[in-house]
Amino acid sequence: MKMKTNKIDKLIERYFEGETTADEERQLRAFFASDAVPDRLNEYRPMFAYFDEEIRKAHPLKMKTNKVWQTKRRWLYIVSGAAAAVLLVLTLNRILYPTDPCYCSDNYVVINGRCYTDIHTVRAMAAKALHEVATPVGEYFPKTDIIDSERHVVDDQLKELGSMFNDNETNE
Amino acid sequence: MRLFFFVSGHNQIFCRNSVFGMLCFSFFVVILMKMEFETFKITVLPLREKLLNVSRRITEDRVDAEDIVQESLLKLWLMRSELDRYASVEAFAVQMVKNLSIDHLRARHLESFPLEKLSLDSGGRSPDEQLEQEDAVAYVRVLISRLPSLQQTIIRMKDIEGYELQEIADITDTQVEAVRVNLSRARKKIREQFLQLNRQ
Amino acid sequence: MFLALCLVLPEELYALETQRDLKIQDVFIRYGKRKNVTMVELSKEMLETYGMTLYKSITIKNDPEALRFTRQCLKSDQNGARKIKEITDDGGVVSAYYQMPGREKDINRFVLFKVSSKQVITLVYIEGELDSDDLITLLFTRKDL
Numbered sequence: 305m306k307m308k309t310n311k312i313d314k315l316i317e318r319y320f321e322g323e324t325t326a327d328e329e330r331q332l333r334a335f336f337a338s339d340a341v342p343d344r345l346n347e348y349r350p351m352f353a354y355f356d357e358e359i360r361k362a363h364p365l366k367m368k369t370n371k372v373w374q375t376k377r378r379w380l381y382i383v384s385g386a387a388a389a390v391l392l393v394l395t396l397n398r399i400l401y402p403t404d405p406c407y408c409s410d411n412y413v414v415i416n417g418r419c420y421t422d423i424h425t426v427r428a429m430a431a432k433a434l435h436e437v438a439t440p441v442g443e444y445f446p447k448t449d450i451i452d453s454e455r456h457v458v459d460d461q462l463k464e465l466g467s468m469f470n471d472n473e474t475n476e
Numbered sequence: 477m478r479l480f481f482f483v484s485g486h487n488q489i490f491c492r493n494s495v496f497g498m499l500c501f502s503f504f505v506v507i508l509m510k511m512e513f514e515t516f517k518i519t520v521l522p523l524r525e526k527l528l529n530v531s532r533r534i535t536e537d538r539v540d541a542e543d544i545v546q547e548s549l550l551k552l553w554l555m556r557s558e559l560d561r562y563a564s565v566e567a568f569a570v571q572m573v574k575n576l577s578i579d580h581l582r583a584r585h586l587e588s589f590p591l592e593k594l595s596l597d598s599g600g601r602s603p604d605e606q607l608e609q610e611d612a613v614a615y616v617r618v619l620i621s622r623l624p625s626l627q628q629t630i631i632r633m634k635d636i637e638g639y640e641l642q643e644i645a646d647i648t649d650t651q652v653e654a655v656r657v658n659l660s661r662a663r664k665k666i667r668e669q670f671l672q673l674n675r676q
Numbered sequence: 677m678f679l680a681l682c683l684v685l686p687e688e689l690y691a692l693e694t695q696r697d698l699k700i701q702d703v704f705i706r707y708g709k710r711k712n713v714t715m716v717e718l719s720k721e722m723l724e725t726y727g728m729t730l731y732k733s734i735t736i737k738n739d740p741e742a743l744r745f746t747r748q749c750l751k752s753d754q755n756g757a758r759k760i761k762e763i764t765d766d767g768g769v770v771s772a773y774y775q776m777p778g779r780e781k782d783i784n785r786f787v788l789f790k791v792s793s794k795q796v797i798t799l800v801y802i803e804g805e806l807d808s809d810d811l812i813t814l815l816f817t818r819k820d821l
Contacts, residue, residue, distance in 0.1 A: 320660060320664050321660050322641070325640060326640055350616050353612075388504055410720070411717065411719050414709060416713065417709040417710060429733075430716045432714075433798055434733065436735070436792070
């Protein structure tokens with residue numbers, strides 16, 4: 305590994321000031337393990353060699369270079385890559401498009417931030433809201449031309465809609 | 477990022493073949509480590525004050541106690557995956573600090589030993605000869621073992637385990653500058669003593 | 677970890693699916709979890725027989741900021757609505773009914789809105805095959821439901 309002389313000197317200086325990053329220290333160790341070390345810097349070799357040895361002892365796993373391990377590693381990377389990519393997409397999606405607060409059920413009601421899935425409660429609340437939003441006729445809208453006989457049809461339809469939200473399932 | 481650098485440092489062929497995969501792998505590793513640290517922060521770091529008190533009682537020195545506690549935190553971090561083996565992490569940590577404090581007291585007595593008195597396995601080699609690499613490496617090991625306990629651990633964390641200064645500061649709940657100063661002192665000491673012997 | 681991924685994935689896809697381009701959805705997202713707010717969502721299974729595929733409603737009490745926001749969203753969603761019925765007073769819209777075309781053919785979207793005299797906001801969102809005439813008849817020709 306070739307490295308410019310002033311660059312390495314600078315690195316060494318920073319090393320002893322405790323300012324180097326793990327990556328830079330790796331570079332230093334690699335440099336001192338190589339043949340490119342000038343004589344004046346030879347005295348630092350044993351120190352970095354010591355660290356190389358200790359690293360080898362502490363993390364023997366990394367040094368395996370046989371084919372089996374390489375293939376396993378490759379698959380690990382590909383799978384991790386795929387999984388991480390998926391996770392990234394999901395996270396971004398969740399950030400960009402916040403979903404409804406309650407995924408616990410298909411039918412739910414959130415009251416004061418708490419999620420309830422009891423079907424009776426859910427129905428009751430739905431009915432309440434629908435009731436509220438249905439404004440009475442005459443006050444706001446012109447009367448429609450519904451003759452009395454047709455009212456029965458309307459009544460039945462309304463009953464049907466209402467029963468959807470009723471607790472007692474007394475449908476036909 | 478430490479595992480990432482370990483991986484990339486020793487398998488450059490891999491870098492070229494599956495950079496994206498490796499980036500994602502390291503992305504995972506970073507997440508896992510962040511989670512581990514969060515757990516550590518909740519289960520171990522709150523013990524700091526108590527551990528300080530334990531150490532101070534034994535060493536009777538605030539500065540030494542601080543060093544001992546930092547060292548114990550680093551050691552606890554390094555064995556974080558085995559901590560759930562213990563019924564009480566607190567009791568274990570307290571015991572560790574007690575042991576380190578007692579060791580520290582003993583070490584204080586040994587400080588007066590001059591360096592030359594230590595026997596090196598040089599097989600009768602005279603000090604003014606250039607040491608062979610293996611012996612030199614062994615000598616570095618001896619020098620490090622003579623450093624204050626905390627500095628030894630910081631060197632291990634930084635140079636061998638590959639942690640960054642900020643990570644060490646997080647684990648010990650101290651300032652980055654404090655860690656840097658300790659690390660710098662340790663490294664300079666090794667250099668000073670090693671070159672001293674080499675040049676005799 | 678992969679199992680967790682599998683569990684999360686369908687949820688996210690569902691979210692993508694129901695992501696509509698109506699501003700009114702933001703009212704549900706923003707206010708759904710808050711205090712003095714009730715939000716309901718009903719699923720397909722429950723609504724199938726009535727020709728609806730989605731029902732969402734939200735009731736917000738005493739929140740003038742929410743009222744302003746909702747009115748803004750309504751204004752924005754008005755564009756492209758096929759049928760609009762509104763009642764306004766000095767403050768703004770107090771009652772509204774919009775119908776817009778859905779993403780798919782034959783699916784309609786309805787927005788119903790009301791602010792009561794007590795400043796209670798009720799917003800209902802319905803998707804379904806049902807006809808606007810059916811809905812408006814059901815809702816606006818009878819006082820009691």
